[in-house]
Amino acid sequence: MLNDLYQEVIIDHSRRPRNFRSMDDATRRVEGYNPLCGDKLALYVRMDQDVVADISFVGSGCAISTASASLMTESVKGKTRAEAEAILERFHDLLTKDRPAAGGLGKLAAFSGVREFPARVKCATLAWHTLRSALEGSSEVVSTE
């Protein structure tokens, strides 16, 4: 079961997170916080019209939350807001639904094992809650609680 949770791609992205940087020309910056474990991240998004032209993050967190944020930035960069929101919904279903629709998530499917660890679901969704808020144009602190 542990190998399902800590799949290679998750370990890799937790140790070498992609797009792990702040962004000077971001059009939106939103902070996410999980008070349960103290995970914190700041998400930077540069929207160009309706497209996520660039996205990055900084912060500290566990392997699941860091890898989730890293893979999220890769999967939504260059997507329109509607496309990004669709990925977000599918990712959320993957973690919370008993029989999630298969496919369409690419590397994000590595998070399917998190469903078996209910205490860790919030770790995986923190970055995505923050993204939802950024896409909606908000600049407030997002909390998982």
Place this chain on the structure above:
Amino acid sequence: MITVSSPLDVNRIREDFPILHQRIHGKPLVYLDNAATSQKPKAVIEAIQHFYTSDCSNIHRGVHELSERSTYAYEEARAKVQRFLNAREAREIVIVRGTTEAINLVAQTYGRQRVEAGDEVIITALEHHSNIVPWQMLCEEKRAVLRVAPINDRGELLIEEFERLLSARTRLVALAQVSNALGTVNPVGRVVEMAHRRGVPVLVDGAQAAPHLQVDVRTLDCDFYAFSGHKIYGPTGVGVLYGKAALLEQLDPYQGGGDMIRTVTFEKTTYNTIPYKFEAGTPDIAGVIGLGAAIDYVQGIGMGNIAAHEHELLLYGTEALERIPGLRIIGTAQEKAGVISFVLDGVHPHDIGTVLDQEGIAVRTGHHCAQPVMDRFAIPATTRASLAFYNTFEELDALARGIGRVQEIFGAC
């Protein structure tokens, strides 16, 4: 290598704790989360069951047999707490829901009566949130000032700095006897002496001390002492506030309701004597009786024996963990109780907790309701193994092996 020796027959003691004999994810349970809550011996479980199957009734009210029995058992438990703390009188023992409520009770009674604008309350940098927030709320309401005595890098209170904070404006000192996040044992006796020289009363948060050390409130000479039932192998939902009788008598009631009154008319109510004026409403009678059984149980083993065994476990576990490359123990005070908090290079505590759980090992990960302590050490969280007298040296070996497994998975070290 430390010689493994213990004054206790731990294998026999473990037979008293039904919950310990199970497998978690296919592995024998290794319970090292005792600072969060400890497990309950059969004697406690049976005392609660006996109350509900034989004696259940409300207390201090009826003239019938069951009410007599439950009142007697409830007051007997209070007397057990009195003897356990070596308090002078049973009426100095107020039954509450836990340490948190005990501290809030003092803040809402003593605090609201005695603290005025510009006055000061002193706490320390290693307090649990429950010994920070009630004072913050009080200080905000009264426009008083909360002062925080600092700690050093080992997690020890800087006693001279503390003494410097005492002033003519100080109305109360509140500190933990044992830190839940670091294991530090505070020099409470010296703190009380310093505070009393200036006429300042002291509240001791004994949540992590009462289950592990011999506590004597008369020797400590503290004015208030708080602890929780569930950390001392008793039920959740009950706790104790000890207060010196002369001080308790000067305080206004805490909550209004039944049992805390002497007479009630719509014009005027007169209050009951201590401790009852602080015990409004029907308490957790079964829980209090369970707490009495827990105190009988630990005293049967002997607090001295418990402290000695846990100290051996602490030394053994500390040495085993210090051998692990990339592991750093947070909280290295000279005087320490059975808490081993640590961080591991490159692996977040939350991930350590999940991997250890798969090995059957229960630890706590996070900020341990002591965020200022985490800030003091500039870390977001720790993994904490906290010990009880039923833990074994083999369980600490299992913990060390479990951390090795963590490092395998994360390719650390």
